[in-house]
Amino acid sequence: MAIAIWSCSPKTSPVTKIPTKPADNTANKQTENKAGKDVSKPVKKASDRYSTIALILPFGLDHLNPGGKYSSAGLKKASLALDYYRGFKLALDSLTADGANFRVLVNDSKDEPAQSRALALNPQIRTSDLVVGPVFPDGMKSFVSVPNPGKKLILSPLSPAAPATYNDSRVITIIPPLEYHARRAAEFVNDKAVTKKVFILTSGYSDEQAYISYFKKAIDSLSKKKIKVIQYTVSRGNLKPLIPQMTKFNKNFVVIPSTQQNFLKVTLYSLDTLSRQYPMALFGHPKWEKFTFLKAEQMQRLNAHITSADNVNYKSVSAITFIRNYRKAYHAEPSDYAIKAFDEGLFFGQILADDPKKLEKLDDYDFTGLHNSFKFIKKGNQGWVNTHVDVLKYANFELKLVE
Numbered sequence: 001m002a003i004a005i006w007s008c009s010p011k012t013s014p015v016t017k018i019p020t021k022p023a024d025n026t027a028n029k030q031t032e033n034k035a036g037k038d039v040s041k042p043v044k045k046a047s048d049r050y051s052t053i054a055l056i057l058p059f060g061l062d063h064l065n066p067g068g069k070y071s072s073a074g075l076k077k078a079s080l081a082l083d084y085y086r087g088f089k090l091a092l093d094s095l096t097a098d099g100a101n102f103r104v105l106v107n108d109s110k111d112e113p114a115q116s117r118a119l120a121l122n123p124q125i126r127t128s129d130l131v132v133g134p135v136f137p138d139g140m141k142s143f144v145s146v147p148n149p150g151k152k153l154i155l156s157p158l159s160p161a162a163p164a165t166y167n168d169s170r171v172i173t174i175i176p177p178l179e180y181h182a183r184r185a186a187e188f189v190n191d192k193a194v195t196k197k198v199f200i201l202t203s204g205y206s207d208e209q210a211y212i213s214y215f216k217k218a219i220d221s222l223s224k225k226k227i228k229v230i231q232y233t234v235s236r237g238n239l240k241p242l243i244p245q246m247t248k249f250n251k252n253f254v255v256i257p258s259t260q261q262n263f264l265k266v267t268l269y270s271l272d273t274l275s276r277q278y279p280m281a282l283f284g285h286p287k288w289e290k291f292t293f294l295k296a297e298q299m300q301r302l303n304a305h306i307t308s309a310d311n312v313n314y315k316s317v318s319a320i321t322f323i324r325n326y327r328k329a330y331h332a333e334p335s336d337y338a339i340k341a342f343d344e345g346l347f348f349g350q351i352l353a354d355d356p357k358k359l360e361k362l363d364d365y366d367f368t369g370l371h372n373s374f375k376f377i378k379k380g381n382q383g384w385v386n387t388h389v390d391v392l393k394y395a396n397f398e399l400k401l402v403e
Contacts, residue, residue, distance in 0.1 A: 050101035051352035054125040055088065056133030056143070057081035058111035077111050080135070080337050084157065086330050087338035088132070090322075091345025100353035109134045113142035120146035128152060129356045130348055137161045144168040153359050153384075157344055158337065160309075163382035171383035172362070174344060174374065178286070181307040182214035184389040185283045188305065188402075189253050190222040192281065198253040199242060200231045201271075203263040211257035211285065234263070237270035243278070251281040251303065259287045264294070272298050281305070289392070289399065299394035307389045309372045311401060312339060319370055336371070343369030 058077040063070045070078060085106065092102050105124055109116050116139040119125055131154045134140050140156055144166050153170055160175040189198050198219065202208050212231070219227055232242060246252045254271065258264055271280060282304040288294060289308055313319055322342060326334040334342075347367045351358045358364070362376040362384050375388040392399040 050103050051130070051349075051356060052103045052105065052124075052128040053092075053348075053352070054105040054107060054128040054131045054133075055085060056107045056109045056116065056119055056125075056131065056135075056139075057084055058135055058139075059108040060110050061108050062110060074111075077135075079335075080158075081108075083335045083337040084135075084341040086326070086332075087334060087341030088345035090326060090329060090338075091342045092349050094346065095349045095353055098353070100349065102349065102352070107133075109139050111136060111139060113138050116140070116142040117146060119143065120148070126150060126152070129352055130155060130359065132157055132344070132348075135159065137165055140166055140171070144171060155344065155348065158340065163379050163385055167382055169381050169383050172376075173383065173385045175340075176309045176372075176386055176389050178211055179214045180385075180387045180389050181286045181309070182211050183218040183387075184307045184391060185255065185305075186215050186218035186222055188391055189255070189283065190219060190227060192251075193227055193253045194250045195247055195252065196223075196226055197228045197230065197245070198255060199245075200229060200255045200257070201234050201239075201267060202231065202256075203258045203260055203267075204233045205258065205260060207259075208257040215255060215257070234267050234270075237266040239267075239270050239274055243274070246274075246278045248278055251279045253281045253283070255283045257285050259285050259291075261291075261293055264291075268294075268298060268302070272301055275302055279303075283307075296394060296397040300397075304394045305402065306392050306399070308392050308399075309386075309389050310336065310340075311390050311392060311399075312336075312371045313401075316370075322370055339371045343367075343371055343374075347374060 057080075059081045060070065060074050060078050062068060063074060063078075089104070092100075092104065096102070105128065107119055107122075107125065109119065116134045120143045125131060126148050127150065129152065131152060133155070134143050135158050137159055140154075140159070140161075144154065148170070151170060153172055154168075155172045155174060156166075158175060159173075160177050161173070162177045162179065163171065163173050200212060200215070202212065216229055219229060230242070230245060256264070256267065258267075271282070274280070280302045282299075282302040284304060284306045286307050286309070288306045289310070314323075322339070323334055326332070326338060347365075347369065348359075351365065363378060365374070365376070367374040372390070373388040374386050376384045377387055379385050391402040393402050
């Protein structure tokens with residue numbers, strides 16, 4: 001099922017901007033609301049040229065048929081789809097104030113790989129200027145399995161799956177994969193580790209190996225192997241074998257790639273006890289950001305950091321303005337999915353409004369949005385990847401951005 005929607009009347013003013021490289025004369029072409037407040041201004045006439053964007057989202061509308069019923073998982077996916085659509089549409093509406101013109105094709109993937117493949121054969125989708133979705137990796141793999149001579153770009157909007165998952169030059173991976181979190185942690189350690197030593201504490205579970213491998217590769221490259229990596233599998237919180245290699249005079253850098261609650265509770269307790277004599281600087285897995293069982297006091301004593309690609313400053317003027325506009329438009333609270341969609345819609349919508357050919361040079365554009373920044377690199381046959389990851393630190397009982 002597909003629904004075509006034209007976006008040619010403004011509802012909000014942009015609250016973020018796309019900085020471009022100095023050589024690009026279109027820098028700052030997008031209207032920026034510098035005060036972060038609503039701006040009332042004459043609406044420019046819509047351009048005769050329009051860009052077509054195909055959204056492929058897991059609405060699961062067949063569950064609305066007589067006798068149909070959403071499962072709990074299906075309802076969550078439908079809610080995600082609706083939130084993403086609303087955020088993306090709000091971004092496009094904001095751009096129409098400057099005369100941009102869009103045709104949006106909304107398609108239901110049903111979160112079924114067979115449906116995603118069928119949509120990849122749809123002539124309207126195949127000729128769109130940009131395809132957004134499918135959302136989940138299985139659907140995306142089915143979609144890109146269908147060749148398209150037009151080589152139209154396909155945005156993976158919410159999944160951090162590694163580009164190798166699809167191995168397709170058309171795919172844009174906008175949520176930074178785990179590799180770039182590990183690399184950002186390695187950059188921080190390389191810059192700050194006076195001891196030229198870093199400890200990796202593992203639980204022994206295989207799901208930690210990817211992060212460890214990415215981190216080791218990055219730290220070896222950045223330090224030219226001058227920083228020693230000491231990997232140790234912790235059993236029942238026993239850290240005594242590491243003490244001879246630690247110092248009392250500088251911070252001991254520790255990386256823990258685990259996401260196992262029981263392991264973390266025991267290990268962090270032991271590390272906290274050790275930190276009374278041996279100063280610590282801890283780096284955790286990016287998933288720690290969502291863990292409610294971590295104790296803020298303990299994290300602060302351990303000088304704990306994490307990497308994040310989803311850091312919304314809800315106190316900022318831009319975020320407050322977006323939330324107010326979203327509530328006004330939809331009478332609902334924006335989710336994280338809506339915020340991501342707004343950033344993505346604003347970034348790609350502006351590029352399409354300027355010149356669709358600029359999609360071929362995404363590395364010419366750095367973008368600061370509400371939830372993250374975009375800094376793209378081209379990975380050959382694996383497409384475009386956003387590599388920007390922030391470092392957050394536990395301070396004053398919350399996670400704060402490290403400048």
